[in-house]
């Protein structure tokens with residue numbers, strides 16, 4: 001045990017007492033030594049107890065160990081820098097000063113063109129007794145493979161209804177909300193399902209009058225979250241708004257896993273807002289602190305991109321992310337392994353930062369903030385990514401690189417303009433706040 005190794009060095013005072021005892025000559029030398037022995041024994045007992053306590057109660061996670069300094073006998077706190085939680089800061093980004101005079105670049109729509117249709121309903125297969133309608137449908141492996149071609153096609157992309165009679169349509173919305181959502185051209189959206197977060201309102205001072213008038217800010221919630229928010233004092237006004245957010249209540253959630261349900265508005269803005277041309281997705285732990293039009297200009301128009309997402313602030317390799325997810329018990333390990341076996345057998349390789357031809361700056365996204373133009377490639381990528389989450393785990397950072405690389409591989413002559421930016425740039429436009437609830441393995 002570590003403390004025993006040090007225990008002999010832990011008594012500089014009694015050691016000094018011995019040498020002092022020598023200077024006292026014959027005077028009570030024996031009794032003095034007995035006292036010293038007794039004191040030493042007491043000290044030893046004390047340290048045996050206290051020392052053990054230091055190490056058994058020592059919470060390694062607090063990353064602080066109490067050590068007793070040998071020479072002065074004063075306790076000091078030693079921080080272990082390697083394990084110390086890092087601070088992440090925003091970096092300075094040059095957003096335009098104002099939305100005045102801002103226009104979409106003329107050649108901006110010059111992206112890969114094709115047309116996508118979506119499977120609206122599935123019929124019960126002939127002679128099938130236990131057919132369960134699924135929100136994501138029942139996509140076969142062959143259909144999945146074909147769906148990656150950037151060509152006119154009809155594919156699964158959520159919102160799949162079952163046959164009449166069996167169909168309880170899922171992710172159900174109020175007709176008024178639907179009518180409103182049909183009018184949206186530029187959307188900022190977020191969601192809270194299962195009361196996992198507080199309501200984070202966009203910083204109004206940073207939002208232009210133009211955006212307040214022309215951008216739809218939509219917060220999807222379930223009934224439970226709505227009542228939790230109400231008990232926090234957040235009650236929608238008679239038009240259904242809390243500040244800039246229009247609160248849209250979703251009934252009949254498509255998945256038991258709230259994290260999976262959250263991926264519906266996250267990936268499928270182009271389906272929820274059929275007239276929309278741009279969308280910004282914001283996890284509920286983020287507060288928007290910049291104007292949405294300036295965000296679109298900076299992340300999409302300026303870089304001629306149709307899809308923008310930040311990289312992870314720390315990890316670049318999906319294998320590392322897998323280990324991390326398992327270590328933190330973020331999801332059923334078997335399900336993660338199954339997903340990864342499929343990805344590896346279909347060509348997913350380890351991220352190589354040395355490779356100058358690597359198609360992405362990182363294979364792990366920080367997917368809490370996504371800026372999209374609703375172009376065919378961008379919509380296709382969103383559907384494909386959603387389908388991976390629907391088929392496998394809800395941990396979308398595990399399927400991002402695979403989906404992207406496969407889409408690129410299968411369409412070598414059809415560019416997809418994806419801008420993977422730095423997480424510090426995200427922090428400059430959307431601030432990270434704490435979740436209300438720590439996610440449990442069953443809900444992540």
Ligand SMILES: *[C@@H]1O[C@H](CO)[C@@H](O)[C@H](O)[C@H]1NC(C)=O
Nearest residue numbers: 106107108109110111112415
């Ligand atoms: C549009 O893109 C194509 C290829 O991606 C390019 O050849 C063409 O010059 C572009 N047109 C404009 C107006 O930028």
Ligand SMILES: *[C@@H]1O[C@H](CO)[C@@H](O)[C@H](O)[C@H]1NC(C)=O
Nearest residue numbers: 113114115116117151152153
């Ligand atoms: C794809 O769809 C578009 C629009 O519906 C159509 O104009 C085009 O001819 C189609 N392309 C092919 C190759 O079928």
Ligand SMILES: *[C@@H]1O[C@H](CO)[C@@H](O)[C@H](O)[C@H]1NC(C)=O
Nearest residue numbers: 331332333334335336338339
């Ligand atoms: C974990 O996932 C595997 C494979 O998907 C499944 O068979 C198993 O029931 C899951 N375990 C739990 C506890 O959900």
